[in-house]
Amino acid sequence: MAQLLVLYNQPADPAAFDRYYFETHVPLAKKIPGVRSYVVNSGPANMVTGSISPHLIAEVEFDSMEALQAAMASPEGQAAAADVANFAQAGVTLLVFETRRL
Amino acid sequence: MAQLLVLYNQPADPAAFDRYYFETHVPLAKKIPGVRSYVVNSGPANMVTGSISPHLIAEVEFDSMEALQAAMASPEGQAAAADVANFAQAGVTLLVFETRRL
Numbered sequence: 001m002a003q004l005l006v007l008y009n010q011p012a013d014p015a016a017f018d019r020y021y022f023e024t025h026v027p028l029a030k031k032i033p034g035v036r037s038y039v040v041n042s043g044p045a046n047m048v049t050g051s052i053s054p055h056l057i058a059e060v061e062f063d064s065m066e067a068l069q070a071a072m073a074s075p076e077g078q079a080a081a082a083d084v085a086n087f088a089q090a091g092v093t094l095l096v097f098e099t100r101r102l
Numbered sequence: 103m104a105q106l107l108v109l110y111n112q113p114a115d116p117a118a119f120d121r122y123y124f125e126t127h128v129p130l131a132k133k134i135p136g137v138r139s140y141v142v143n144s145g146p147a148n149m150v151t152g153s154i155s156p157h158l159i160a161e162v163e164f165d166s167m168e169a170l171q172a173a174m175a176s177p178e179g180q181a182a183a184a185d186v187a188n189f190a191q192a193g194v195t196l197l198v199f200e201t202r203r204l
Contacts, residue, residue: 003143005159007152026204041105041199050109050195052154057107057199059161093152097143097159102128 001036001099002065004072007054009091014055020087021056028083029060031076034068037061052093065098103138103201104167106174109156111193116157122189123158130185133178136169137162154195167200 011017029038039059047053062068071077084092113119131140141161149155164170173179186194 003141005147007154030204038204039105039201040204042202043200045107045197045199048196048198050197051193052109052195054197057197091153093154094150095147095152095156095159096150097147098145099141100144102132102140102142 002062002068003097003099004058004060004062004068005095005097006056006058006060007052007093007095008056008058008088009093010053010055011087011090017055017087025080025083025087028076028080029058032060032071032080033074033076034062034071035060036063054093055090061099065096068096104164104170105199105201106160106162106164106170107197107199108158108160108162109154109195109197110158110160110190111195112155112157113189113192119157119189127182127185127189130178130182131160131162134162134173134182135176135178136164136173138165139163156195157192163201167198170198 029035037060041057045054045057062071072081131137139162143159147156147159164173174183
């Protein structure tokens with residue numbers, strides 16, 4: 001499997017961020033081909049220790065890195081990626097990796 | 103479900119880090135009661151955009167936040183947490199949250 005891990009920084013207006021994210025961005029992201037699972041934090045992400053304290057965490061799984069790359073290059077992937085600029089002005093970290101179950 | 107998301111900063115010696123992580127830390131972590139799944143990146147975590155570029159990402163799932171908190175408070179959880187100081191000198195971010203599948 002492969003995963004897209006998205007960590008959104010704390011927005012200036014969390015309620016507006018959440019409204020846009022769930023009403024507009026999620027429907028766009030769910031159109032991306034090959035998404036096997038899409039998980040977000042419900043409630044706050046509490047930082048126990050460390051250097052970042054994201055507002056929203058999204059974990060999107062694909063069958064493979066090839067499927068992930070094809071998905072991101074698709075028109076639906078490009079539309080979802082372009083939409084991020086509409087609500088993530090506070091910054092976002094996007095990490096991509098193959099996964100292994102221990 | 104609830105998740106413990108662990109992001110380890112780039113270590114000075116990645117090979118030594120990986121050896122310790124997989125040979126010593128994983129066996130300790132797998133003794134923690136209530137772990138439902140334990141996923142790590144295999145191969146590099148590529149930063150597409152953002153402010154952090156972790157060496158290792160671990161996602162550990164539990165049935166609930168109560169189960170996660172009980173697990174971390176257990177002797178096995180305390181032993182795994184104490185072990186982190188033995189290999190994560192470069193720093194680590196630990197985030198805890200309830201999850202929702204979209």
